[in-house]
Amino acid sequence: MISVDGLTVEFGGTTLFKDISFVINDKDRIALMGKNGAGKSTLLKIIAGVRTTSLGKISAPKDAVIAYLPQHLMTEDNRTVFEEAAQAFAEIKEMEVEIEALNLEMSTRTDYESDSYYTLIEQVSALSEKFYAIEEINYDAEVEKILIGLGFKREDFTRSTSEFSGGWRMRIELAKILLKKPDLILLDEPTNHMDIESIQWLEDFLINSAKAVILISHDRAFVDNITTRTIEVTMGRIYDYKVNYSQYLTLRQERREQQLKQFEEQRRMIADNQDFIDRFKGTYSKTNQVQSRVKMLEKLTLVEIDEEDNSALLDFDGTLILVSHDRDFLSGLVTKVFEFGNKQVKEHLGDIHSFLQKKRMDTLRELERNTQK
Ligand SMILES: Nc1ncnc2c1ncn2[C@@H]1O[C@H](COP(=O)(O)OP(=O)(O)O)[C@@H](O)[C@H]1O
Ligand SMILES: [Mg+2]
Numbered sequence: 617m618i619s620v621d622g623l624t625v626e627f628g629g630t631t632l633f634k635d636i637s638f639v640i641n642d643k644d645r646i647a648l649m650g651k652n653g654a655g656k657s658t659l660l661k662i663i664a665g666v667r668t669t670s671l672g673k674i675s676a677p678k679d680a681v682i683a684y685l686p687q688h689l690m691t692e693d694n695r696t697v698f699e700e701a702a703q704a705f706a707e708i709k710e711m712e713v714e715i716e717a718l719n720l721e722m723s724t725r726t727d728y729e730s731d732s733y734y735t736l737i738e739q740v741s742a743l744s745e746k747f748y749a750i751e752e753i754n755y756d757a758e759v760e761k762i763l764i765g766l767g768f769k770r771e772d773f774t775r776s777t778s779e780f781s782g783g784w785r786m787r788i789e790l791a792k793i794l795l796k797k798p799d800l801i802l803l804d805e806p807t808n809h810m811d812i813e814s815i816q817w818l819e820d821f822l823i824n825s826a827k828a829v830i831l832i833s834h835d836r837a838f839v840d841n842i843t844t845r846t847i848e849v850t851m852g853r854i855y856d857y858k859v860n861y862s863q864y865l866t867l868r869q870e871r872r873e874q875q876l877k878q879f880e881e882q883r884r885m886i887a888d889n890q891d892f893i894d895r896f897k898g899t900y901s902k903t904n905q906v907q908s909r910v911k912m913l914e915k916l917t918l919v920e921i922d923e924e925d926n927s928a929l930l931d932f933d934g935t936l937i938l939v940s941h942d943r944d945f946l947s948g949l950v951t952k953v954f955e956f957g958n959k960q961v962k963e964h965l966g967d968i969h970s971f972l973q974k975k976r977m978d979t980l981r982e983l984e985r986n987t988q989k
Contacts, residue, residue: 617641618663618680618800618828623672625658632658634852636672640800645822646830647839647861650849656832657687659849660802663830676800683798685790687805687832693778697768700777700788701759704795708755711747715740762791765821767814783809794821800828807835834945836861851920872921879919889913 618640625632632655640646640663648656661667663674664684676682695703718740727733763773766787777785786809793801801822807815815838822829822842833839839861846864848855855871857864889909896902929936929949940946946968953964953971964971 618674618676618682620663621673621675623659623662623669625655625662625669631852633849633854636854638847638854638856640828640830642799642828644828644830644845645826645843646828647843647846647864648830648832648849649839649846649861649864654849656849657804660684660804660830660832661686663800664802680800681796681798682800682802683793683796684802685786685793685804685806687808693776696774696776697763697780697788698759698773701763701791701795702755704759704792705755708747708750711743715743715747718743758795759791762794762821763788765814765817766791767811767817781809787814790818794825797825798827800830801826802830804832805834806831807833807838836945875919875921879921882916882919886913886916 620636620638620640623636624634636659648659650656658667661684662669664682665674666684666686718736722733722736722740725733725736760770760773764770768784768787772780777788780788786806790803790806806818810818815835819838819841822831829842831839831843843860844858846855846857846859846861848864848868855868857867859867889912893906893909893913896906899906936949938946938950948967950968951966953966953968955962955964955971964974966974
């Protein structure tokens with residue numbers, strides 16, 4: 617169990633978060649959602665320990681492994697794809713080498729009675745205990761399985777990482793993370809540079825093989841399939857619900873309606889009281905009542921309404937061409953669909969839903985899968 621206690625983050629006078637707390641349980645699959653600039657990446661970095669915070673702390677068991685895939689990253693360029701991915705096991709391999717070296721030293725020494733010989737024995741046994749507690753696996757086979765799953769070809773294994781684009785290097789980094797079998801995986805937009813087959817593979821991997829996961833992604837289907845809990849960062853607060861993102865959106869809609877209702881009620885209440893105050897300000901017999909109402913209004917905490925996620929693209933009056941597999945993003949935004957496949961481009965008039973209906977397909981992901989074959 618990892619806990620986030622009272623995080624507050626400020627940048628040059630503006631508060632990004634104020635006093636945020638939540639607990640990450642062993643098998644939690646958390647979607648971290650919120651508008652651009654809400655602070656999702658910052659929160660992930662703080663949990664990963666690559667950023668510090670002015671107030672609050674992250675507590676984790678001493679031996680907990682937390683792995684983090686940043687939104688933007690660089691990889692070393694001098695190793696092959698396979699070597700780089702196998703770096704995931706570098707620590708274990710080092711342990712093995714060290715045990716061998718210590719054993720060799722023990723076998724060549726004869727000062728059995730000395731303190732230093734005794735220290736040596738203790739060192740070897742402590743290290744061996746740690747080493748043999750690690751599940752015995754075929755490391756090379758694991759590396760191979762994960763690289764293939766993420767879309768690499770066998771002939772890529774011996775090529776230098778420098779020959780690959782940023783998106784492919786990101787996948788190598790992701791392979792390393794998955795191979796380490798961390799207690800908590802933090803992923804910031806992992807699907808941005810992936811094709812649909814690899815996304816599906818990652819989805820299956822996270823569902824079946826991962827421990828706890830916190831995921832930031834714009835890919836709604838990906839998020840919905842993996843996660844069972846949603847944390848939304850909005851206006852410096854978080855909302856934490858034990859449902860996937862789509863179910864959360866329904867709840868959020870209800871929450872917003874509730875807020876609007878409370879906001880209206882409060883506005884009416886303020887207006888009524890203000891009327892009373894204005895009317896009886898000078899009336900001696902009402903002095904106490906007027907004063908207490910003034911005080912009450914001064915102390916009032918105003919109801920806040922969460923901002924709506926209005927896409928600025930809707931206001932744009934020029935021609936807009938979007939490339940996306942995100943159905944919800946495209947919905948309400950596009951009026952025409954161009955379909956690429958079989959070396960042809962087909963034009964469909966109508967929005968994304970009428971297009972999908974026409975194709976009798978549930979999701980654009982299915983479409984991408986079909987056209988790629
Ligand atoms: N080191 C920094 N200094 C100042 N402002 C920052 C810094 N890092 C992030 N921010 C600001 O904090 C806000 C949240 O950023 P980020 O966590 O990347 O949001 P998200 O991932 O939700 O889009 C943004 O307005 C960003 O400009
Ligand atoms: Mg971000």
